[in-house]
Amino acid sequence: MQFPASFINNKALAGYFERDKKILPEHEKKDSVKMGIRDIIDELAAEGSITRRQVTRLLKECGAKDREYLASKAREVREKWYGKDVYIRGLIEFTSYCRNDCYYCGLRCSNEKAERYRLSERDTLGCCREGYALGFRTFVLQGGEDPFFGRDALSRLISSIKKNHPDCAVTLSFGEHPKEAYKEWFDAGADRYLLRHETANEIHYRFLHPEWQKLQDRKKCLWNLKEIGYQVGSGFMVGSPGQNINSLIDDLEFLEGLQPEMVGIGPFIPHRDTPFAGEDHGRSELTLMLLSIIRLMFPRVLLPATTALATISEDGRERGLLAGANVVMPNLSPVSVRGKYSLYDNKICTGEEAAEALSSLKKRLKGIGFNVVVARGDFKRN
Ligand code: SAH
Ligand code: SF4
Secondary structure (H helix, E strand, C coil), X not given: CCCCHHHCCCHHHXXXXXXXXXXXXXXXXXXXXXXXXXXXXXXXXXXXXXXXXXXXXXXXXXXXXXXXXXXXXXXXXXXXXXXCEEEECEEEEEECCCCCCCCCCCCCCCCCCCCCCECCHHHHHHHHHHXXXXXXCEEEEEECCCCCCCHHHHHHXXXXXXHHCCXXXXXXXXXXXXXXXXXXXXXXXXXXXXXXXXXXXXXXXXXXXXXXXXXXXXXXXXXXXXXXXXXXXXEXXXXXXXXXXXXXXXXXXXXXXXXXXXXXXXXXXXXXXXXXXXXXXXXXHHHHHHHHHHHHHCCCCECECCHHHHHHCCCHHHHHHHCCCCEEXXXXXXXXXXXXXXXXXXXXXXXXXXXXXXXXXXXXXXXXXXEEECCCCCCCCC
């Protein structure tokens, strides 16, 4: 992993370079061809490291019982750091305009059928007020890359949220921007930033995006965010067109280098008005295994059981938590716009108000032994 030169003396990254390697060269592990699957899982759980060949074997050879064993190890590690607590993040989808053209996404600029909206500052603050009363202490402002929200407009919005709710974290999930913009939003009070790298494999990235969207730019944004001091989240879709085991291992290796505080993964789900309309969706089993592997590689990471996972399987959130996740991100957007924020088909966007949805979620999670807590839920540094 090549680090930008500016990292060497950066205080926000103190201790960064001493962190363990997670994906080891083959010769540093026992002969993984002869090891049993359970031994590979045990070693990953004990040491947090794995080789490329071992990942390949896990993803190819685990049967249902092995997958449950892997999940049980991931649960143990999750419980060591976070107990049975589940952090909730209130997702506010504040704009559906996007200048980008990712082939997989329903909000891509060339989708003329997409219904576009942007929330007013008043509406967004209203969502936060409602969320706060329900116990949310993190608000995630997510949107397409909408030029309408320049540096100033978003800075103002962030400052207003922080002024109204000083005990809450603000997370941005707003795509790629110049470092100066990220810095201004950080100075306005934003605490965290979610920017999935989508795929760390150059050829795969080209397959998913038009020529002018560059993997190098996306990676550079992630390093800039780290350098500024954000808690950073990255991640990828599982089962996106063109993905294979090698590109998935590249993803894990990229995460190892980045050491994100949060990792978001969820199945790819086709959208009818995109070039990938006819593709199959990613599999739950593979997503769950990757959640467990990520938990074991990065024990303290904040790891959501995503809406996409809950979209392809009715008990997806529960299964995600049981595989090692510890975060859920219920929707706080106004019910009137939810159908328009259509990243993929059949995205859960019930007409339920946030309060009803949260209370039924809490009940369901309690039923499997988890407690939804009222807390910012920051990354545990030590
Ligand atoms: N525009 C911002 C944030 C909104 S999109 C960005 O791209 O970062 C948030 C995430 O939705 C993306 O990172 C992508 O991984 C996911 N997504 C988009 N289309 C999807 C699809 N068809 N299936 C599953 N996830 C999708
Ligand atoms: Fe825009 Fe994000 Fe969708 Fe890409 S994934 S088209 S950047 S909203």
